[in-house]
Amino acid sequence: MMLQVEGAYKSFGDFGAVNGANLTVSEGELVVVIGPNGAGKTTLFNLIAGQLKLDQGQILFGGENIAGLPPYEICERGIARSFQIANIFHRLTVFENVQVAVLAEQRKSTSLFRPAYNMAVEETNSILESVGLLHKAGNIAGALSHGDQRILEIAMALGNEPELLVLDEPTAGMSPEETFAAMELIQQLARERGITILLCEHDMDVVFSVAESIMVMHQGRTLLQDEPEAVRCNAEVQEAYLGVS
Amino acid sequence: MIKSLHPSVVGPGPSLRIAIAMELAQNLDLAALGSQLLVGLSRAMVLFIVAAGLSFVLGVLRVPNIAHGSLYMIGAFSAYTISTLFGDSSAGFWLALAIAPLVVALVGLIVERALLSHLYDREHLMLILFTFALMLILGDLVKAVWGADYRSVLAPETLRGSVSVLGAPLPRYNLFLLFVGPLVAVGLWLFVNKTKVGKISRAAAADRDMVSVLGINVNAVSAGAFVLGCFLAGLGGALIAPTVSVTLGMDHTIIIESFLIVTIGGLGNVWGALIGALIFGLTQSLGVLLLPQFAIVFPYAAVVIVLLLRPRGLLESICSSDLIDSVNRKARS
Amino acid sequence: MLTGIVDGRWLAAAVIVVAALFVLPSLIPPFYVYMLALIFVTALLAMSLNLVLGYGGLYQFHHGVFYGVGAYAVALILKKTSLPAGVAFIAAPIVAAITGLLIGWFCVRLTELYFGMLQISLGSLIWAIVFRWYSFTGGDDGIHGIPLPPAISSLQSSYYFILSIFALSVAALYLIIKSPFGATLQATRDNPQRCEAIGVNVRRHQLMGIVIASFFGGVAGVLFVVLEHSVFPDLLFWVLSLEVFIMCLLGGWFTFLGPALGAGIIVTLRTFAGIYTEYWTAIMGVLLILLIFFLPEGVMGFLLSKFKGRSEHVEPVPAPSLDTTAARPSTDVASS
Numbered sequence: 055m056m057l058q059v060e061g062a063y064k065s066f067g068d069f070g071a072v073n074g075a076n077l078t079v080s081e082g083e084l085v086v087v088i089g090p091n092g093a094g095k096t097t098l099f100n101l102i103a104g105q106l107k108l109d110q111g112q113i114l115f116g117g118e119n120i121a122g123l124p125p126y127e128i129c130e131r132g133i134a135r136s137f138q139i140a141n142i143f144h145r146l147t148v149f150e151n152v153q154v155a156v157l158a159e160q161r162k163s164t165s166l167f168r169p170a171y172n173m174a175v176e177e178t179n180s181i182l183e184s185v186g187l188l189h190k191a192g193n194i195a196g197a198l199s200h201g202d203q204r205i206l207e208i209a210m211a212l213g214n215e216p217e218l219l220v221l222d223e224p225t226a227g228m229s230p231e232e233t234f235a236a237m238e239l240i241q242q243l244a245r246e247r248g249i250t251i252l253l254c255e256h257d258m259d260v261v262f263s264v265a266e267s268i269m270v271m272h273q274g275r276t277l278l279q280d281e282p283e284a285v286r287c288n289a290e291v292q293e294a295y296l297g298v299s
Numbered sequence: 300m301i302k303s304l305h306p307s308v309v310g311p312g313p314s315l316r317i318a319i320a321m322e323l324a325q326n327l328d329l330a331a332l333g334s335q336l337l338v339g340l341s342r343a344m345v346l347f348i349v350a351a352g353l354s355f356v357l358g359v360l361r362v363p364n365i366a367h368g369s370l371y372m373i374g375a376f377s378a379y380t381i382s383t384l385f386g387d388s389s390a391g392f393w394l395a396l397a398i399a400p401l402v403v404a405l406v407g408l409i410v411e412r413a414l415l416s417h418l419y420d421r422e423h424l425m426l427i428l429f430t431f432a433l434m435l436i437l438g439d440l441v442k443a444v445w446g447a448d449y450r451s452v453l454a455p456e457t458l459r460g461s462v463s464v465l466g467a468p469l470p471r472y473n474l475f476l477l478f479v480g481p482l483v484a485v486g487l488w489l490f491v492n493k494t495k496v497g498k499i500s501r502a503a504a505a506d507r508d509m510v511s512v513l514g515i516n517v518n519a520v521s522a523g524a525f526v527l528g529c530f531l532a533g534l535g536g537a538l539i540a541p542t543v544s545v546t547l548g549m550d551h552t553i554i555i556e557s558f559l560i561v562t563i564g565g566l567g568n569v570w571g572a573l574i575g576a577l578i579f580g581l582t583q584s585l586g587v588l589l590l591p592q593f594a595i596v597f598p599y600a601a602v603v604i605v606l607l608l609r610p611r612g613l614l615e616s617i618c619s620s621d622l623i624d625s626v627n628r629k630a631r632s
Numbered sequence: 633m634l635t636g637i638v639d640g641r642w643l644a645a646a647v648i649v650v651a652a653l654f655v656l657p658s659l660i661p662p663f664y665v666y667m668l669a670l671i672f673v674t675a676l677l678a679m680s681l682n683l684v685l686g687y688g689g690l691y692q693f694h695h696g697v698f699y700g701v702g703a704y705a706v707a708l709i710l711k712k713t714s715l716p717a718g719v720a721f722i723a724a725p726i727v728a729a730i731t732g733l734l735i736g737w738f739c740v741r742l743t744e745l746y747f748g749m750l751q752i753s754l755g756s757l758i759w760a761i762v763f764r765w766y767s768f769t770g771g772d773d774g775i776h777g778i779p780l781p782p783a784i785s786s787l788q789s790s791y792y793f794i795l796s797i798f799a800l801s802v803a804a805l806y807l808i809i810k811s812p813f814g815a816t817l818q819a820t821r822d823n824p825q826r827c828e829a830i831g832v833n834v835r836r837h838q839l840m841g842i843v844i845a846s847f848f849g850g851v852a853g854v855l856f857v858v859l860e861h862s863v864f865p866d867l868l869f870w871v872l873s874l875e876v877f878i879m880c881l882l883g884g885w886f887t888f889l890g891p892a893l894g895a896g897i898i899v900t901l902r903t904f905a906g907i908y909t910e911y912w913t914a915i916m917g918v919l920l921i922l923l924i925f926f927l928p929e930g931v932m933g934f935l936l937s938k939f940k941g942r943s944e945h946v947e948p949v950p951a952p953s954l955d956t957t958a959a960r961p962s963t964d965v966a967s968s
Contacts (some may be wrong), residue, residue: 103829129831137829143822146815154819158831163816164840170812214831291920365874414921425924428881431874432924435917443911549855555756562749596760602753603738610742610750 055114056081056250057133057218059104060109064097071097073274075111079218079252079267084244085279086261087254089271095254096138098271099222102252103135106127115218129158134216138223140203140208144196148187151206153178153194155213178213184246185209185239201232205239212243219244221253225260233257237264262286270294330467335584341473343580344480345539350557351487351574352531358567359500359524361423362415367432368554369437370403370529374536375545376441377402379450389455396537403533404526407439410524416518438550444527447547452540472541479538483531487569500524556598562607565612574613578605638863650799657791666859669791671899673855678879678891679805680896682846685877686716686885687809688841689821691748694755695876697735698846699887700868702728702853704762717781728850729843733760736842741834752870759868772962774864778857785861801851806888808844817841875925882923884933 057079064072074092079085087095100106102113104125113121120128134155143151156174157163160299165173182188185205190198195206204224211219224240225233237260244251255261261268262282272294278285285291325454353367377399378392385391410433418429453459454472461468491497501522503510511517535553543549560579579598586597605613651900657665681695705724709715735754741748762769769775784793808814816837820827857863866872875898885896898916905912927934 107827123834125828125830126833129829135829137826141826141829143819143824143826145822146818150815150819154816154827154832157812157832158817162812163810163837166844167807167811169810170815171810173812180804210826210830242762295694418924421924421928424881424926430919430923431878432917432920435913439911439917441916457940551869551871555752559749559753559756560748560758566745592764592766593761595764595804596757599757599878603750603757606742606746606750606753607738610746 055079056083056116057100057252060097060112060114062095062098062101062113064101064106064107066108070210070274072101074276075271075274076276077252077269079250081217081250082093082244082248083266084241084251084264085253085267085269087252087269087271088256088258088261089254092273093271094274095271096222097274099122099135099220099252099254101219102128103133104111126158129214129216132214132217133220134209134211134214134218135220136204136211136222136224138226140200140207140299142195142203142206146195147191148193148195148198149178149182149191149231151211152181152209155210156181159214181209181212184243187213201228201236204228204238206242208243214251218250218252221251223254223256225255227255233260240255240264316462316530322412329457330465333467334465334469335588337469337473337477339475339581340577341480341542341580342584343576344476344483345535346553346556346560346580347480347573347576348483348531348538349535349553350560350576351483351569352528352535353557354561354564354567354569354572355487355500355531356525356528357561359503360419360521362426362430362525363558364525364528365427366410366433366437366552367430367528367532367557368550368552369434369441370407370532371536371539371553372441372545372547372550373406373437374399374403374533375452375540375543375549376445376450376536377533378537378540379445379452381543382452387453389457392453392541395452395540396534400530400533401536403536404530407529408522411522415525416522419521434550434554438547442547450545452545454541458541476538476542480586483534484569484573491569495521496523559599559602563602563609563612565614568612568614571612571614578602646762650795654792657788662787663722665787665791667899667903669787669859670903671896672794673859674876674879674899675892675895676798676801676855677849677852678876678883678895679802679888680845680852681876681887682880682891683805683809683848684838684841684845685880686887686891687814687821688817688838688845690838691744692751692842692845693748693877694751694870694873695845695849696870696873697755697758697868698728698732698849699853699856699872699876700762700863700865701731701758701846702773702828702850703856703863703867704769705720705850706857707778708769710778710780710857711775724854725847725850728853729847732843732846732849733839736839739842740838752873755868755873756870759865759870762868763865769865772865774862776862778861778863780861781790782856784858790858797851797855801848802892805848809888813837813840821928825835838841864910878920881951882920883931884929884936886929886933887936890931890933897931 055078055235057077059075059077062072062075063070075094075098077085077087077098087098089095097106101108101121104120104123104127108121111121112119115128115131115133118131120131122131123131143154146154153170153174154163157165160174162173179188180193181219182191185208187202187205187209190202195203199205204227208219208221208224211221221240225236228236240251240253241264243249265282267279267283268282270277270285270288272293277290277294278288280288349367349371353364356364356367378395379631381395381398382388382391386613415426416430420428458472458475461470462474463469478542489497491501491534499510499515500523501513503517503524510520556579560575561567562575563578564573564575578601582597582601583594586594589597653668677695677699680698681692684690684692684695702724705727706720709720709723710717735751738749738754742750763772765771766773771825774788780790784790809817809966816827816832820832820834820837827834827837853867856867879894879898880891881894882897884890885890901916901919902912905915923931929937
């Protein structure tokens with residue numbers, strides 16, 4: 055088992071955003087978390103990647119408890135993520151955005167008296183090529199289109215050479231065609247680079263076409279995690295989620 | 300045997316003990332403690348009035364007004380001019396106390412309408428830069444009008460000298476400040492919580508966009524808040540004038556002190572400003588008893604401790620996270 | 633090493649400018665030599681601040697402290713010990729860097745406005761001690777008549793010394809900004825949260841930036857002593873820090889050379905306006921207001937956008953409010 059979340063709880067004041075979430079992700083799998091708005095999906099992802107601290111429960115990655123570690127350490131251990139809102143370095147170029155991640159992965163971020171322009175070039179370019187942004191490498195990231203910024207986010211996450219890639223609604227704000235292309239890309243990356251993927255997504259057509267395992271969240275709680283067909287047929291899920299939305 | 304041979308080893312004899320006790324009493328003179336306490340408290344009152352004005356402007360306008368100290372200085376110099384016009388009479392002082400803050404408020408109104416109001420949509424650092432430029436200009440303006448000499452303002456006769464409480468001479472004027480501070484605090488509280496204008500400005504502090512959506516003229520609210528802030532700066536300057544020598548450079552000290560007070564109190568929180576001012580005034584005046592040479596170090600050390608323990612200030616900022624985020628985000632751009 | 637990260641023409645231009653500056657003192661009156669040297673000292677101070685301000689996005693509100701600490705360190709070593717000047721010149725920036733480490737260690741726990749305020753209070757603490765410790769620092773009188781080695785004690789020779797150290801420091805700062813550290817520092821400025829998520833220890837990085845900036849601030853302090861042979865507590869007063877801050881904004885804090893330009897403008901203005909009028913601060917104030925209304929990107933930003941026909945400055949998008957350092961839960965995080 056690559057990632058295992060057991061009985062995770064997180065509340066903000068009186069509001070319990072995550073009230074007992076369980077999740078397992080096996081190596082090489084593509085797991086999708088679904089649930090209505092406010093179900094706690096983003097909070098769960100923030101707990102896994104360390105942006106938030108768990109109140110209760112444990113998060114095992116490769117058998118070790120990673121709950122409570124700072125984000126950069128979790129990243130060093132092999133979990134990279136993207137954010138729901140495009141979250142990039144606006145004033146840097148596309149190339150630099152990815153390069154910074156690659157340099158962090160190579161532990162060269164604090165290297166002082168070496169020019170960065172010829173460091174990690176091959177790795178960075180190969181990532182940019184595989185996501186199709188190589189021809190925009192010199193552009194200022196903040197000036198990219200929304201769709202390209204989302205792809206750039208994934209590219210940055212790849213710079214960390216993650217074992218597990220956590221994507222928080224990677225297709226939010228994309229047109230149907232862009233969504234389709236982005237999902238193709240994610241599946242392709244997973245195959246080519248042998249990365250395990252955990253993502254959440256609203257579009258049910260997309261979910262059922264890509265997911266190998268689906269975890270359903272409702273009001274901060276895990277209803278179940280199972281194969282797509284089993285989830286589709288589950289009465290409780292239909293009532294709580296599919297039926298409603 | 301040993302005892303009688305070496306009395307000093309086991310402790311001083313009775314007579315020596317009395318002498319030590321007297322010396323201790325002299326060092327920790329209760330009268331000195333009392334008067335230092337009063338000095339600290341009364342200074343805290345003036346700091347509070349000035350810092351409250353700064354805090355109010357910061358809350359409603361999101362402008363950390365670096366020129367606030369210059370307005371305080373103008374208040375002090377105006378008080379000097381007005382009171383000398385009346386030959387340093389008691390009436391002169393009271394008139395100065397009434398008019399000087401209005402003069403400063405007028406300066407504030409002119410600045411706000413002519414310049415500042417055109418900048419509200421700009422990046423925050425630009426607003427900070429503007430108020431810094433204002434500080435430079437107002438500082439030279441004071442130099443041009445009043446010169447670089449030391450000036451002093453006489454307290455009215457009823458407030459001169461000191462009263463003796465338990466053998467401690469307490470200056471009457473400081474007692475007067477102790478009375479004015481809470482008065483201003485209550486007045487501000489009533490204004491903010493009980494008047495319509497006050498409520499609107501409080502709402503504007505919490506959520507500026509909402510207020511404009513409600514069809515309230517945000518510009519008028521901003522102008523009003525800025526003028527009130529300037530009024531308080533001027534009042535502080537007029538109040539402090541009889542206790543210090545009025546001179547150029549008094550703006551530099553007060554502004555940094557007020558900023559730190561506002562920060563440890565909680566941005567935009569008037570009560571926080573009161574607590575912060577008390578901390579600042581008392582640590583300094585009690586520091587005088589402890590280590591006179593380094594008395595000015597104590598308040599800064601106190602601020603450091605507060606900020607390390609409670610980075611967002613002692614009391615909650617009334618502007619909630621909105622102010623902080625908007626200040627931070629705008630400034631980052 | 634500079635080739636490759638510097639356009640050949642720029643490098644050539646830089647060499648020509650430095651060479652010209654070396655020839656200049658024999659052509660102009662001493663007064664201008666002094667003014668130029670003062671500009672170099674101030675420019676180095678402003679550029680060191682801009683490493684953390686413009687490239688690191690940190691509210692370094694009290695950078696003057698490191699300048700002052702560097703100056704006082706060299707002054708005290710030369711005045712109170714018999715150590716050679718070379719030791720003093722090397723030790724002083726290190727003392728400034730250690731001060732930066734101590735102040736920065738506390739400050740990086742906080743963000744932005746609070747970072748700045750904590751730094752002001754810590755810096756004022758140091759200022760207050762220097763201001764009052766008459767027996768050690770000379771209190772508000774400062775220290776005067778600091779003995780310098782004969783080789784650099786004349787105006788002419790101190791000019792050459794200051795120019796050389798200035799040029800070396802600027803080159804070093806440029807290399808640092810173009811290094812992986814510099815690139816990552818800019819990333820922490822643009823988006824600290826994202827930076828943590830790609831494996832960067834943001835606080836440690838910011839702390840490193842502060843230490844480096846305070847080191848070069850200390851170097852500027854040493855150069856100040858070389859030029860003036862004296863130190864006084866105003867070097868650590870917050871007004872000076874704010875002035876340096878303004879130089880960065882004035883020159884253009886999005887650019888490498890902008891802060892130096894800002895320093896040049898302000899020092900020149902003060903020197904000349906100071907000759908004709910005692911109201912030079914008001915003139916500077918009016919100039920700043922004009923700048924705010926008409927050149928918000930700073931002089932250098934304006935020149936760059938004129939020459940290149942476009943601005944390097946990209947309108948930033950507000951960062952998402954997931955604040956990892958705040959105790960307060962953010963609504964963006966809670967909803968999914």
